Amino acid sequence: MPSSEPLHTPMSERRMRWIAIIAIIVLLPFTMLVSGWRDWREVRRAQAWQPVDVASARAVAYDGALVRLVDIHALPPDPGLAKDRTFLRARLLVEPRRPGTKWLDCRISLIDAASHDWAAIETVPDLLQRALAKPGEVKGAGCDGLAVSEAKPGAQVFVDSYYLLPRPLPAGLRVTLSTRDGRPAYLRFSQGTVQ
Amino acid sequence: MKRFGPIAIILIGLLVLAGMRWTMPRYERITGPIAFAGKPDAWVDTGNLAVRAGPPQLARTIRFKALGKVEERTSAGIWLVVPVRSRVDHATAHVYGRIWVTPDGRRYRASGRVEDGDVVLTGTKTLQPGLERKDLVVFELPAELANGEGALLLSEERDPQLTAQARITYPAAVPASPAKLLDLDELHAKL
Amino acid sequence: MIFSDKSFKEGRSLATIFSLKEWRTRATAGVGGIAAIIASWGIGLFEERDQRPPPTLSVGHPIPAGEWSLRFERVIRSDRLPDGTMVSRSGREAIILYVQATNRTTRSSNSLLQAVALATPVKGVDARPTAYLMRDHAIMTDLQPGLPEEVALVWTYPAGQRIASPLRFDVMASNFKPQDNLYAQPLWTDTHKIGVVDLPLQTAQGGGL
Numbered sequence: 082m083p084s085s086e087p088l089h090t091p092m093s094e095r096r097m098r099w100i101a102i103i104a105i106i107v108l109l110p111f112t113m114l115v116s117g118w119r120d121w122r123e124v125r126r127a128q129a130w131q132p133v134d135v136a137s138a139r140a141v142a143y144d145g146a147l148v149r150l151v152d153i154h155a156l157p158p159d160p161g162l163a164k165d166r167t168f169l170r171a172r173l174l175v176e177p178r179r180p181g182t183k184w185l186d187c188r189i190s191l192i193d194a195a196s197h198d199w200a201a202i203e204t205v206p207d208l209l210q211r212a213l214a215k216p217g218e219v220k221g222a223g224c225d226g227l228a229v230s231e232a233k234p235g236a237q238v239f240v241d242s243y244y245l246l247p248r249p250l251p252a253g254l255r256v257t258l259s260t261r262d263g264r265p266a267y268l269r270f271s272q273g274t275v276q
Numbered sequence: 277m278k279r280f281g282p283i284a285i286i287l288i289g290l291l292v293l294a295g296m297r298w299t300m301p302r303y304e305r306i307t308g309p310i311a312f313a314g315k316p317d318a319w320v321d322t323g324n325l326a327v328r329a330g331p332p333q334l335a336r337t338i339r340f341k342a343l344g345k346v347e348e349r350t351s352a353g354i355w356l357v358v359p360v361r362s363r364v365d366h367a368t369a370h371v372y373g374r375i376w377v378t379p380d381g382r383r384y385r386a387s388g389r390v391e392d393g394d395v396v397l398t399g400t401k402t403l404q405p406g407l408e409r410k411d412l413v414v415f416e417l418p419a420e421l422a423n424g425e426g427a428l429l430l431s432e433e434r435d436p437q438l439t440a441q442a443r444i445t446y447p448a449a450v451p452a453s454p455a456k457l458l459d460l461d462e463l464h465a466k467l
Numbered sequence: 468m469i470f471s472d473k474s475f476k477e478g479r480s481l482a483t484i485f486s487l488k489e490w491r492t493r494a495t496a497g498v499g500g501i502a503a504i505i506a507s508w509g510i511g512l513f514e515e516r517d518q519r520p521p522p523t524l525s526v527g528h529p530i531p532a533g534e535w536s537l538r539f540e541r542v543i544r545s546d547r548l549p550d551g552t553m554v555s556r557s558g559r560e561a562i563i564l565y566v567q568a569t570n571r572t573t574r575s576s577n578s579l580l581q582a583v584a585l586a587t588p589v590k591g592v593d594a595r596p597t598a599y600l601m602r603d604h605a606i607m608t609d610l611q612p613g614l615p616e617e618v619a620l621v622w623t624y625p626a627g628q629r630i631a632s633p634l635r636f637d638v639m640a641s642n643f644k645p646q647d648n649l650y651a652q653p654l655w656t657d658t659h660k661i662g663v664v665d666l667p668l669q670t671a672q673g674g675g676l
Contacts, residue, residue, distance in 0.1 A: 166407055190368075197405035200368035247406035303650045350602060352614045385575040388608025389600070418613040 129188070129259040129267035137271050140174075144184065144263035146229065147176040150256055151239070153191075154276035156212060158248075167248045169275070170213040171256045172221055173240045177232050186261035187224035189242040192269075194253030201242035210242060224258075250275060309431060309441035322440035324366050325403070327430050329413075329444045330359040330467070334409075334422055335458030338414065344391035349389050354422040354454050356415040359467050360397055360430070363408040372399045373431035373441065379448075383429075387416045392435045395464035410467045412460055424449040524638060524662040531571070533640030534655050535582045536615075538567040539664050542634055545671035546626075549599040549619040550606065559623040562592075564636065564666070565601070569615040572655065577609040579618065586635040586663060589624045596620040632668035 135141045141148040151172040156162065171189060191199040202226075204207075213222075221241030222228030232238045246254075254275055259267035314320030319328045335355045339348045349355070362371060374386035389404065390396045397411035413428070425448040431441035485493070495570040524530050529538045542564045546555035554561050568579050580595055598607040610616055624630075641655040 140459065198367035199404055202402070224382065245402070245404050245407070247404070302652070304652045326581050352602075352616060353611070382573040382612050383575070384611050385609065387603075387611070389603060391608070416614065418611075421613070 125265045126261055129257070129263055130265040131267070132257075133266050133269045134270040135268055141268060142178065143266075143268050144260045145177060145179045145256070146184070147178060148268060149174045150257060150270040152276065153254070153256060154213070154215075155246075155250065165248055166245060167250070168209055168213060169244045169246055169250075170240075171242050171244070173224075173256070173258065175229050175232075175238045175240050177229060177234050177236065177238070180234050183262075184224070184229040184260050187229070187240075187258070188260075189224050189240070189256065189258050191246070192242050192255055192257055193251035195251065197251065199244045199246055201244060205243050210241075213243065285435060297343070305342040307437050309429075309436035310438065311441055311443045314442060314444045316444055316446055320364075320442040320444060322431075322442050324364050325369055325371065325430070325432050325440065326363050326365065327371075327429050327442050328361040329430075330361075332424050333357045333359075333458060334424065334445065334452070334454035335456070336454055337457045338390070338460055339457060340390060340393040340395065340460035342390075347390075347393075348457075351416050353416060355387075355418050355458065356422055357458060357460065357463065358413045358415075358425075358428055359410070359463065360413050360428075361408060361410050361467075362397070362403055362430075364403045364405050364406060368405070369403050369432045370399050370401065371397055371403070371430055371432065372434040373429060373436055374413050374428040376417070377427040377429060378417070378421045379425055380421070382414050382421070384417055389416070389464070390414045390460075395460050395462060410464065412439050412464055414460070422454070431459060468552070521637075522662045523661055524588040524661045524664050526664060526666060529567070529569070530537045530638060530664075531640075532582055532638050532644065532661055532664070533658075534572050534576060535579055535640075536569040536571055537582065537638065539636070539666060540565040540567065541669060541670045542666045543669045544630065547671070548621060549601060550604050554623055555626060558626050560626045560628075562589075562622045562624065562630070562634065562668075564596070564622075565669075566618055566620065567615050568610060568618045570610045573612055574608045575611050577607065578655075579607070579610065581658065582639050583620055584637040584639060585622050586637045587631060589622075589630055590628060593622045594600075596622050630668060633665040634668050636664045636666070638662050638664060 090266055133141065133143070133147075135150070138149070140147045142148075151174050153169055153171040155167050155169045158164070158167070169191065171191065173189070175184075205223075219239050221239035224240045224242060228238050229240065253272055255272050256270045257267050258270075301425050310322075312320050312322045314327075314329075316329050316331060319326050330432075333356075335346060336349050338357065339346060341347075349448070356376065358376075376384045378384070386397075391398050391400075393412075393414070395412050397409075397413050401409065401411065403409055413430075424446055426446055428444045429441055430438065430444070433439050440453065524539075526539045529536045531541050542562060544560060545563055548551060548554050548561055549563065562585070564583065566583070568582075570576055578599070579598055583596065585592060585596070597620070599605065599619040599621060600607040601619055607618060610618075637660050639658050640661045641659075642657045644654045644656055646652065647654040647656070
């Protein structure tokens, strides 16, 4: 047993208690901040919060590449197709700027004035690709593949994504783009006319 | 009175702790799906996904078109086919969770034997905002359990945890004798 | 150490090198360690003792094996899989075991693949079987609770090997725990071998289905 110390005066004991309480109030949030910082960064990567508006026909730097919206156009009405829906294709021109741009978890979606969000079709049938291709243009690649990650800096990559939307087309359709390293910022291309 | 003060505090503490322990829901309930209850033939809105389930049909054999061919499926029990209309309010979604809960608590997942059916609601079918879908959800149940009573659980996620799940309860019905052969495409066309 | 004068002069003996009090202190200090050594030795002996050869289970009767109730029927060797594909095209042959399986749990499940293992050593054989639902002649997705179904479990191996007949299969079963230790959720755990089944290997006739 350690030899007993002289009795504390009541005054210093109360002060020690106050110091302890204040220390907890200060240390606890800091501990949570430090241990949760990495998780907070991951949460930010998953959500697209901050829109970056892009004027029409302008190119913008995003996640190590220059991105420009080429066009979005829809399938013309066809007797063989259901009347209440149509397919659209959005084409972007991506020029990687830095070597080894890894575009991971790329999401290109269509949004409208009422904040509806249409995600790209995952497996695109060849028939649809051919129906929406314009004559004489370069074949585009999907955004979720390695087309952008493996392109050399300065090369031009056309990225196509396809959507199924109701007809008549909703008002205010815009294309949005976000990647894992670019989030929470995402590109929001201004509404051009959908052809 | 002073002596009983600490004892009383301990006893009250014990009572409060025991009460908290006995009334605490299980962990799987706390972290489980957020249920949205509904009745058949009524829209159940879960935030993004909204579903409307119709009356179930029972059959011993089903026939459906899949990938260009006509397939038939027999069963050791009985097929339970529920017509479902679904739509999404905000963003593109799939219905990955399709479960039938029987009155005795067993959970049957939608049958994987009809995955390729054109009119069957599977995880590959996509719901787009503005486009409503009409599909059939198909379950395979033991004959003694299939009288149309149970609950249909539909959710965007396969195992929803703290995400929405629509729960449509079917009351006990007078058991109609199951059809010998049910053509799913015909049933879908009538919806 | 207390050396009593007497012991020093009269020559040493253990009882006089340490006094009784010292002995008691040292003994109580060491008793915990000694007890641990004896306990671990005893547990080791106990585990050695419990090794009994696994029971041979009967063919043709349903065997309750935890999550599954299995009725072994027959096993054949064939060059055609139950869905019709010729596995001989990739230079392999197949061992096809026919069982009638019933899901004893309350959820749809396909853990049947872990319930039966091929114990007879075959060079280059698949580690895990593939299950085919014989009703559809297609790969089994999952089995519903309470519905017995004919299932074919298929192991493929490089063609041209001699396989000793009878074939031995290990039957594995899990225990059901209504509330597990972590989340208080029902859990099938502790997979262990409950027995073996010996079946004579037959060769497929003609089509092999």
